[in-house]
Amino acid sequence: MMGRRIATVAVLAMLVSWAGVARADGGALVTVIGEISQPNRGPLDPFMDAFLKFNDKQFDRAFVLDRSALLALPQRSIRANAEGWPAAVAAEGPLVRDVLAASGASSKASVSFVALDGYAASLSAEELAAEDWVLAISVDGKPIGIGGRGPAWLMHDTGEAAISAEAEAKWVWSVYLIVVGEK
Numbered sequence: 001m002m003g004r005r006i007a008t009v010a011v012l013a014m015l016v017s018w019a020g021v022a023r024a025d026g027g028a029l030v031t032v033i034g035e036i037s038q039p040n041r042g043p044l045d046p047f048m049d050a051f052l053k054f055n056d057k058q059f060d061r062a063f064v065l066d067r068s069a070l071l072a073l074p075q076r077s078i079r080a081n082a083e084g085w086p087a088a089v090a091a092e093g094p095l096v097r098d099v100l101a102a103s104g105a106s107s108k109a110s111v112s113f114v115a116l117d118g119y120a121a122s123l124s125a126e127e128l129a130a131e132d133w134v135l136a137i138s139v140d141g142k143p144i145g146i147g148g149r150g151p152a153w154l155m156h157d158t159g160e161a162a163i164s165a166e167a168e169a170k171w172v173w174s175v176y177l178i179v180v181g182e183k
Helices: 002-023 050-054 067-072 096-103 125-130
Strands: 030-034 063-065 075-080 089-094 111-115 120-123 134-136 153-155 175-180
Touching: 030 096, 063 067, 063 096, 075 134, 089 096, 089 153, 096 125, 096 134, 096 175
Parallel strands: 030 175
Antiparallel strands: 030 063, 075 089, 089 134, 111 120, 111 175, 134 153
């Protein structure tokens, strides 16, 4: 009987956390558009989505995640380093594949990650599968915010080894938009 109650509580906790992913009541930090099958919001609102409109990002439906929704996904801790950095950083956030799965994106789609300044990098389905890409939302135990490398920073684990500056070019920081497939 006690085992069943514990299992029931665990399932309910999981459902509550996934419900948070579906709602994103705290204001979107990251918006996923394009080829998705699990949207949690409707089309671009030209007034309320002024930044998206300014950057000519059109969509009929999207999947948005606030900080709570990002934290509701399983978290991955990594160490990442690149040439020219003072030291490796400890970063944490959800795996990109979990973010994409929550939005209903195909695991066979290419994905573009767009930064607040318009910089973007695309990863093929093969590149996404080759690494455990993380959408980091905290670094060295502190949330990363806008004005730094947040709201989210795309990266993968390197341990203490430093990747090349060329490879780091795919590590988009200040990610606010993810575009799945051709858009």
